[in-house]
Amino acid sequence: MKAPLLQVKKLRKFFPIHGGVLQREVNNVKAVNDISFDINSGEVVGLVGESGSGKTTVGRTILRLEKATSGAVSFDGKNIMTLGTAEMRSFRKRMQMIFQDPYASLNPREKVRKVLIHPLKLHKIGDPSEYEDRATTLLEKVGLSGDHLDRFPHEFSGGQRQRIGIARALAVEPEFIVADEPVSALDVSIQAQVINLLEDLKDNLDLTMLFIAHDLGVVEHICDRVIVMYLGQVMEIASTADLYDHANHPYTKALLSAVPVHAPGKRRGRIILKGDIPSPINPPSGCVFRTRCPIAIPECANVVPELKSVGNRHTSACIRST
Amino acid sequence: MTVKKIAPPLLEVRDLQTTFTLSKSLSVRAVDGVSFDVHKGETLAIVGESGSGKSVTSLSIMGLLPKDSGRVSGGSIKLNGREITTLSDSAMRKIRGKKIGMVFQEPMTSLNPVHTIGQQISEMIIRHENLTKAKARIRTIEMLHLVGIPEPKIRIDNYPHQLSGGMRQRAMIAMALACEPSILIADEPTTALDVTIQAQILELMQNLQDKLGMAIIFITHDLGVVAEVADRVVVMYAAQVVEAASVTDIFEQPRMPYTAGLINSIPRLGSSINKKRLEAIPGNVPTLTSLPEGCRFHPRCKFSTDICRASIPTLETTSGNHMIRCSRWSNLNLNGKHTS
DSSP states (O other): OOOOSEEEEEEEEEEEEEETTTTEEEEEEEEEEEEEEEEOTTOEEEEEOOTTSSHHHHHHHHTTSSOOSEEEEEETTEEGGGOOHHHHHHHHTTEEEEOSOTTTSSOTTSOHHHHHHHHHHHTTOSOGGGHHHHHHHHHHHTTOOGGGGGOOGGGSOHHHHHHHHHHHHHTTOOSEEEEESTTTTSOHHHHHHHHHHHHHHHHHHTOEEEEEESOHHHHHHHOSEEEEEETTEEEEEEEHHHHHHSOOSHHHHHHHHHSOOSSTTOOOOOOOOOSOOOOSSSOOSSSTTTTTOTTOOGGGGTOOOOOEEEETTEEEOOTTOO | OOOOOOSSOSEEEEEEEEEEEOSSSOEEEEEEEEEEEEOTTOEEEEEOOTTSSHHHHHHHHHTOSOTTTEEEEEEEEEETTEEOTTOOHHHHHHHBTTTEEEEOSOHHHHSOTTSOHHHHHHHHHHHHHOOOHHHHHHHHHHHHHHTTOSSHHHHTTOOGGGSOHHHHHHHHHHHHHTTOOSEEEEESTTTTSOHHHHHHHHHHHHHHHHHHOOEEEEEESOHHHHHHHOSEEEEEETTEEEEEEEHHHHHHSOOSHHHHHHHHHSOOTTTTTSOOOOOOOOSOOOOTTSOOSSSTTGGGOTTOOHHHHHSOOOOEEEGGGEEEOOTTGGGOOOOOTTTO
């Protein structure tokens, strides 16, 4: 079997909290706390969790938009956490990001032409005489046209802006894309357009993707495998079919049961979790989920559960799981 | 939940038109001929995308349109048979909070950050119920307890920032229901919340409805939530009602192509068993300043013909009180959830 394209090992990202007169570091937010996973070439892996679970930080840290506190991220066999700026640049060309908010992620003063040509210049891709053609091709790939090159972002709708964001990410012909909630800011009737576009691009361009989302329906539709995060840690990893049909972790079960079903009068048995996500500054001891877990026992406070195998490429971090 | 329809309805909205003046020469009709009834104890969901006019409809009912630019320019809104669009500000203030309670999307912006939640809820009770401060405080604690806020005697003195998102929304609901209104208008009450917290809040609202018997107008863009809470559904598109029916009819026999398109464009749980391409609705939601001729949905509709471009469809009522705005509906065979 081929080595995974992306390997994340014991990744940690703590954000310091400064306080006191000397503004010393008094504590930290444990946004990502010791997580490990692999992504194979050609896979679309979903990263799900509620707000504050650390899923966006994982995506940003992998691309080195945030500096990891500790741990390793290997891309194509090379640990990119320790690379210098110049070396990293050659990797940046291979890994790109699609952002959540198409209103905030495009510079309002830049025409689409500049948005798309900038990455080509930066990474010295192609000859300047080809830029125009390349930009037009990119727009056509995402369902827009060359006529849009001379427009500003405000002239587009949310869905079209997201297409421009996608075209920008594709400009450098990356192999790996982190898509951070790419459809959640869009109107319902537009979401399906962008999901279909991402699926087509993935097939045509042979992309590998980390798809960060909180919408479990969208994730099930687009992903091959899913990682479930809670409070900075991985609770469960499984193939999409296994996760949605045979969830093992009590958090995954609760999360799935909380999703409203699109069929009136057919409510499933719902596990209503009590309380809120605890603060990532002082996460609970032992299992971080135990304070809301319906099946927690006293021992859960003492043991940090390891991810253990519960099936074929299916792991779950719960001492009570079988 | 089956609801006996006893005439007359609690709230009767007829041909409502709300106009916003954008400049001296430009005004838009954000709500254009919207009609619906709300009966005692029922949940009516108003569904639509951004710009469909669903929130403006609710603001029109509550009399909370921005004074300088928005106004109800036509139609009527009757609460218990009494016209409320022509009421004075002071008369409306007696209705808001007392007869109609409100919960908004983002509890952090709808609660006042410089007052404790207790002060804000008590103020409402004192204003409407003529209670003393001490009695209002007792009532406030009861309300906080009712909406499931732990340690209400302590929490009553908390400021909004000291509560989590879910707790703030509970506090908003406590405030909205403190004077036992007969209608609760909830505008995207769970959109800013995580699914596990959304599940808590939806359950809470349903329990409170069973207990207190109020009607709920639930405004949302989330069809999953609609399927779960609604008795009847009004679908809005570009300032108009395009379809209205019982929740089962909307999901199982949608008749207007937009409704059917929405239902089929959403990935839902269970799709990994049968991976299919999503049926996307092409194009974009039109802006109110440049609405298409004829049917407002026709440029995006796969069934549109010349008649859709040429004539403006009216809202027809068919059997089962199913209302449809589509010139071609009787010729179409649309798919509901069973076939997707």
